[in-house]
Amino acid sequence: xxxxxxxxxxxxxxxxxxxxxxxxxxxxxxxxxxxxxxxxxxxxxxxxxxxxxxxxxxxxxxxxxxxxxxxxxxxxxxxxxxxxxxxxxxxxxxxxxxxxxxxxxxxxxxxxxxxxxxxxxxxxxxxxxxxxxxxxxxxxxxxxxxxxxxxxxxxxxxxxxxxxxxxxxxxxxxxxxxxxxxxxxxxxxxxxxxxxxxxxxxxxxxxxxxxxxxxxxxxxxxxxxxxxxxxxxxxxxxxxxxxxxxxxxxxxxxxxxxxx
Amino acid sequence: xxxxxxxxxxxxxxxxxxxxxxxxxxxxxxxxxxxxxxxxxxxxxxxxxxxxxxxxxxxxxxxxxxxxxxxxxxxxxxxxxxxxxxxxxxxxxxxxxxxxxxxxxxxxxxxxxxxxxxxxxxxxxxxxxxxxxxxxxxxxxxxxxxxxxxxxxxxxxxxxxxxxxxxxxxxxxxxxxxxxxxxxxxxxxxxxxxxxxxxxxxxxxxxxxxxxxxxxxxxxxxxxxxxxxxxxxxxxxxxxxxxxxxxx
Numbered sequence: 001x002x003x004x005x006x007x008x009x010x011x012x013x014x015x016x017x018x019x020x021x022x023x024x025x026x027x028x029x030x031x032x033x034x035x036x037x038x039x040x041x042x043x044x045x046x047x048x049x050x051x052x053x054x055x056x057x058x059x060x061x062x063x064x065x066x067x068x069x070x071x072x073x074x075x076x077x078x079x080x081x082x083x084x085x086x087x088x089x090x091x092x093x094x095x096x097x098x099x100x101x102x103x104x105x106x107x108x109x110x111x112x113x114x115x116x117x118x119x120x121x122x123x124x125x126x127x128x129x130x131x132x133x134x135x136x137x138x139x140x141x142x143x144x145x146x147x148x149x150x151x152x153x154x155x156x157x158x159x160x161x162x163x164x165x166x167x168x169x170x171x172x173x174x175x176x177x178x179x180x181x182x183x184x185x186x187x188x189x190x191x192x193x194x195x196x197x198x199x200x201x202x203x204x205x206x207x208x209x210x211x212x213x214x215x216x217x218x219x220x221x222x223x224x225x226x227x228x229x230x231x232x233x234x235x236x237x238x239x240x241x242x243x244x245x246x247x248x249x250x251x252x253x254x255x256x257x258x259x260x
Numbered sequence: 261x262x263x264x265x266x267x268x269x270x271x272x273x274x275x276x277x278x279x280x281x282x283x284x285x286x287x288x289x290x291x292x293x294x295x296x297x298x299x300x301x302x303x304x305x306x307x308x309x310x311x312x313x314x315x316x317x318x319x320x321x322x323x324x325x326x327x328x329x330x331x332x333x334x335x336x337x338x339x340x341x342x343x344x345x346x347x348x349x350x351x352x353x354x355x356x357x358x359x360x361x362x363x364x365x366x367x368x369x370x371x372x373x374x375x376x377x378x379x380x381x382x383x384x385x386x387x388x389x390x391x392x393x394x395x396x397x398x399x400x401x402x403x404x405x406x407x408x409x410x411x412x413x414x415x416x417x418x419x420x421x422x423x424x425x426x427x428x429x430x431x432x433x434x435x436x437x438x439x440x441x442x443x444x445x446x447x448x449x450x451x452x453x454x455x456x457x458x459x460x461x462x463x464x465x466x467x468x469x470x471x472x473x474x475x476x477x478x479x480x481x482x483x484x485x486x487x488x489x490x491x492x493x494x495x496x497x498x499x500x501x502x503x504x505x506x507x508x
Contacts, residue, residue, distance in 0.1 A: 039363070124347075131310050132345035136359045136409075137334045 027219045031149050034141045044147035052113050052148070052214070053155030057162065059112055060105045064163035067100050068092060068170025076179050088179065089189035092171030097198040098258075101164040103250050106209030109156055110242040114217040117148055118238035121221025122231035130222070145218040149211060156210030157203040164202060201257045208253065209246045216242040261286045262307060262417070262449065267316035268473075269302055276302050277313070278473030284466075286321075289443050289450040291460045291481070293495060294470035295504065300453035301342075303470065304419055307451075308337065320417075331363070338410035338448075342422040344402040346394035352405050353390035356380060359413040379408040383438055400431035407435070411442055418443065420452040424459050436462035457496055460484075469495060471504065 071092050079085045121144055124130050130140050168190060175181040216238045224234035262284040269277040276299035284290040292300050305311040307318055309325065318325045325333060346355045356376035360367045367375070377387045383404040394402055403423065410418050420439060424432035436459050443450045443463070452463050460467060461481065468478040469492050477489040484496060494502030 041362075127343055128341045128345040129347055131305070132339070132341055132347070134310055135308060135334060135337060135339040137331045137363055138358075 023223075024215075024219055027222075028215055030141055031145050031215065031218070034139070034146050035150060039142065041143050041147050044143060045151055048148045048151035049155055051116075052109070052152050052210075053158060056109050056112055056155070056159055059108050060159045060163045061166045063104050063108050064096070064101060064167035065170040067104055068096055068167030068172075069174040071095055071100065071167070072171035072174040072179065076175075085179075086189075088171065088175055088181065089186045090193040092175075093168050093190045093194045094198050096167035096171070097164045097194065097202045099202075099250075099254075101167055102160045102202040102205035102209060103246065105160045105163045105206065106156065106213065106246045106250075107243055109152070109159065109210065110213045110216075110239055110246060113152065114213045114220075114238040114242040115235045117214060117217025118221040118224070118235045119231055121218060122224030122234040125222065125224050126226055126231060140222070145214075145222070148218055149214040152210035152214035153207050154210070156213070157206035160202055160206035161199070164199065197257075201253070204257075205250060205253050208249055212245045212249060213242045216245065261321060262451070263317075263319045263322075264303075264307070265317045265319070267303070267306060267318060268314045269299070269306060269311060270314055275473055277306070280316070280470070280473070280475055282468055282475050282478065284449060284451055286449050287447055288465040289440075289452065289463055290466045290468060291464035292451065292453045292468050292470055293455060293457075293460055294453075295455065295495070298470050299473055300470055301421060304421060304451065304453055308334070308339070308419070335359075335413070336416045338413065338415035338418040340403070340406045340410045340418070340420045340423055342425055344394070344406040346402055346405055346409070348394050350393075351390065352380070352385075352392050352394065352397070353377060355394065355405060356390075356408045356412050358409065375412060376408070379412050380405070382411070382442070383408045384434070400427055400434070403427065403431075403435055404438070407438060407442070411446065414446070415448065417449045417451070418446075420450065420454075420463075422454055422456075423452060424454065424456050429458075432456065432458065433462070439463050455495075457498075460496075471495075 072088050075088045075091045075095075076085050079087055079091075121130070124144070130144070133140050133143055172183070172186050172190070175186045176183045220234040220238035220241070224230050264280050264282045267277050267280040268275070280303060292303065294300050302311055306313045307325070309330070320328070320333070320336075346352075347358070350358075353373050353376040354361070356379055357367075357372035360372040360375060361369065366372075373390070377390050380387065380390060385401060385404055385408070389397065389401065389405075394405065397405065407423075410420075423435050423439060427435060439450070439452070440463055442448075450463070452459065454460060464481040466479065467481050467484050469476045469489070471491050477487055477492045479487065484492070487493070490503050493499075494504050
């Protein structure tokens, strides 16, 4: 009896988690299906591109700048233990392009965009605006989800690319101003050792993270509970789910890209 | 004509609709009355396909609505939502012209805007309101914009969900009069859900009372006061005593 109760208590959250995974997977599949079937809402796509891409640029840029600077300091300090201070430019560039650019960029976009999408769509749901769309012969997935998911999937790699550049510039600034590197040598070491796939892998990660961010925002917004509390819970869940999925996807992608 | 036959809908253990049978004749204004939480909105959403019934059929002109092409079906409807449900990221005219700006038969923007302004005028709003955002309007104005949006594409059937809720009596009267005028001049089939008896008397050709998931009474509005159904009498006179429990 006690064992059965224990197993039931153990099984309930597992089943709930599996059901949630199934619902998200179904939502993602529906999104992809609507992505390739008309009608397409170009105006909504453009507005989403502006919101997600352009307006996230300051926060991603600032994050990258300070991360690049801090990374240079850390590598210099750690590297000095085994006389490897000179590798600061190479490690900053590779670290920013492969890992920190996409992951921190993705997390910052998750905080800014997943929350805003979930709150916006959640509010639309509780105020019957989503139902109104249906009565106006407009599919909410096509009108609300597809433009946002597509815009985030395209915009986040661009943000990551810009973030990489700013992060490397942050490392260079710290390198020449505080660590007494020669500017030309720092830049030469950066470009000589940075390979195409270091940057390319980060951009692919960015696209995946963008997809995750917008998908989570839309999923939790569309499934928001009633009232302010429901919208608040949806917003929180969207950010948490997007952040955790970004970190998990990053591990999987890094394994795929760099361990073979 | 809209025909509902044995429509059931439950949310978990809560059986909201328990076998609704109702006919809404073409070109008539049917008002569904009933207390809060009796399933009036669910009934309306079932017809529109926003909620899927567990059992029963809903037919429009004799055709099961689940077997008709969705966009064609919805193109025949206009709907005024209880809270207006205006898109707050769009200007008033864009809200009104939404259906005209999207879809296969989308009109050019200037033409859609002209129609939106004409519809706004029809509901008593001046053209200078067209470029405002919904948040800049009063509750009564938002209802009027919702009404303009509902009629913008000249639908055959219009649904009104609690059209006067939250409005002062004068504005409620204005909205009721507008609805009656529009329904008459457009010759549409209308279905209104409300618990406001002044709306019922102003809007209805026929009345149906929903209680405990069933239609308790239905008939012409002129016969409502003389009806002997105790549930209907308690409701229309707003009595605390009667077969309807006051604490639900």
